[in-house]
Amino acid sequence: MKKSLILVLALVLLIGTTLVAQGSKEGAAQTYKLRASTNLAGTGTIGRGLTKFVELVNEKSGGRIVATANYGSELGNQAEQVEMARTGSLEMVVAAPGTGPGTWVPQLMMFEFPYIFKDNDHYRRVLKGLEGEVTKLVQPYGFIALAGQSQGSRHMLTKKPVTKLEDLANMKMRGPNAVYISMFKHLGAAGTTMDWNEIYTALQTGVVDGMEASPSMINSMKFQDVAKNLTITDHIIACTYYFFNEKWFNSLPSDLQAVVREA
Numbered sequence: 001m002k003k004s005l006i007l008v009l010a011l012v013l014l015i016g017t018t019l020v021a022q023g024s025k026e027g028a029a030q031t032y033k034l035r036a037s038t039n040l041a042g043t044g045t046i047g048r049g050l051t052k053f054v055e056l057v058n059e060k061s062g063g064r065i066v067a068t069a070n071y072g073s074e075l076g077n078q079a080e081q082v083e084m085a086r087t088g089s090l091e092m093v094v095a096a097p098g099t100g101p102g103t104w105v106p107q108l109m110m111f112e113f114p115y116i117f118k119d120n121d122h123y124r125r126v127l128k129g130l131e132g133e134v135t136k137l138v139q140p141y142g143f144i145a146l147a148g149q150s151q152g153s154r155h156m157l158t159k160k161p162v163t164k165l166e167d168l169a170n171m172k173m174r175g176p177n178a179v180y181i182s183m184f185k186h187l188g189a190a191g192t193t194m195d196w197n198e199i200y201t202a203l204q205t206g207v208v209d210g211m212e213a214s215p216s217m218i219n220s221m222k223f224q225d226v227a228k229n230l231t232i233t234d235h236i237i238a239c240t241y242y243f244f245n246e247k248w249f250n251s252l253p254s255d256l257q258a259v260v261r262e263a
Contacts, residue, residue, distance in 0.1 A: 032252060034067040034260075037085075038094035038240070039078040039196050042071035044220030046240055049149055050094050053242070056263035061256055077195040079103065082243070086142050091248045094240050097134065097145075099177045101243060105137045112179045114235050123150050123237045134241060144249050146261060147242040151214050153234045157223055158210030159203065162231045174199055174211040176238075183235065196221075203227045212236075 034057060040046045050069050057067040075081055075090070082100045085093035093100065097108035117123045127148030134145040162168055168189040175181050181191035194202060202208045203226040210227060212235070218224060249257065 029064075031063065032065045032248075032256065034065050034091045034248075035070075035089075036067065036092040036094065036242075037070040037075050037081045037090055039072065039076075039081055040094070040217065040240075041220040042069075045214075045216045046094060046149060046151060047071050047220065053147075053263050057260060060259045060263060065252075065256060065259070073195070073197040077197065079195075085243055085245050088245055088247065090245070092242055092244045094149075094242055096151075096176065096238055096240050098179060098238075100241075101138045101141060101143060102177065104141050107137060108134065109177060109179050112177070112236050112238050114179075114183050117237050120150055120152065120237060123239070124148075127239055127241075131241075138243065139246060142246050143243045144246050145241045145243055149240050151238045151240065152216060154212050154214050154236045154238060155233050156210055156212045156231045156235075157218055157227045158229045158231065159206075159227045160209065161229045162210075171209040172207075174202065174208045180212070180236070199223060200226060214238075 034054075036050060036054065038046055038050055042048070042051065050071075054067040054069045057065050075084065078095055078099060081090065081093045082095050082103070084090040095101070096112070098112045102108040111127075117126065127150065131145060131148060134148075135143070138145055156162060156173070158171065158173075160167070160171070162171075165187065168184075168187050171189045173184045173189045173191055174194055175184060175191045176193060176196070181193065184191035192208060194208075199208070199211050200221060200223060203211065203223060211223065212233075213223075215230070218230075224230070244260075249260070252260065
């Protein structure tokens with residue numbers, strides 16, 4: 001009787017161990033899809049950063065995460081891409097906090113207040129230091145924020161030369177959100193918003209007289225082909241964060257979460 005009982009217990013233990021090992025193998029073999037997007041061009045600093053991120057995730061995860069990226073208006077404008085990440089149609093969106101989740105969390109527009117940061121080093125320290133606070137603000141909307149990236153100092157690109165403040169009077173200037181519109185108003189210009197990928201045509205057809213962005217962003221879209229005058233103003237330093245769908249991120253095993261964070 002005792003021998004039979006020992007044999008049964010041994011068999012149960014063997015089966016249990018086999019099932020656990022099989023489950024571990026299946027867990028390790030599971031792959032996760034990471035669809036990422038930005039409304040900015042793939043040739044700019046933000047786009048190139050996203051390309052590198054995708055490469056690192058695919059490499060460091062050993063194929064357990066299959067990451068892809070879309071750029072520009074391939075998946076719609078910035079607001080549409082942010083909504084896709086919120087609902088799970090994308091796993092991550094690279095977006096400016098003020099014009100992305102800032103739709104629901106207006107506090108995030110503080111990253112784009114004019115003339116409050118000394119330089120890019122100061123700005124990067126703020127981005128890194130506030131990462132946790134940004135996540136707290138966007139978590140109720142289903143996001144986790146990682147990897148704040150400076151877009152550099154922004155300047156004004158116009159069709160007519162601007163050499164003094166009075167030259168801005170009555171000019172129609174494109175800005176991404178309410179902070180910029182208010183700034184242009186106080187400078188004597190008229191501000192208007194439109195998606196990043198609509199600016200080239202708007203400049204070309206005279207819908208707007210100018211826009212503002214960092215030189216690398218301007219060059220990535222070739223805006224200088226239709227507006228020839230760059231006024232160095234350093235008025236705002238803007239940024240993007242990587243906003244991950246929280247459910248997707250939390251579904252990753254801890255080692256893959258570490259891979260994403262490190263990348």
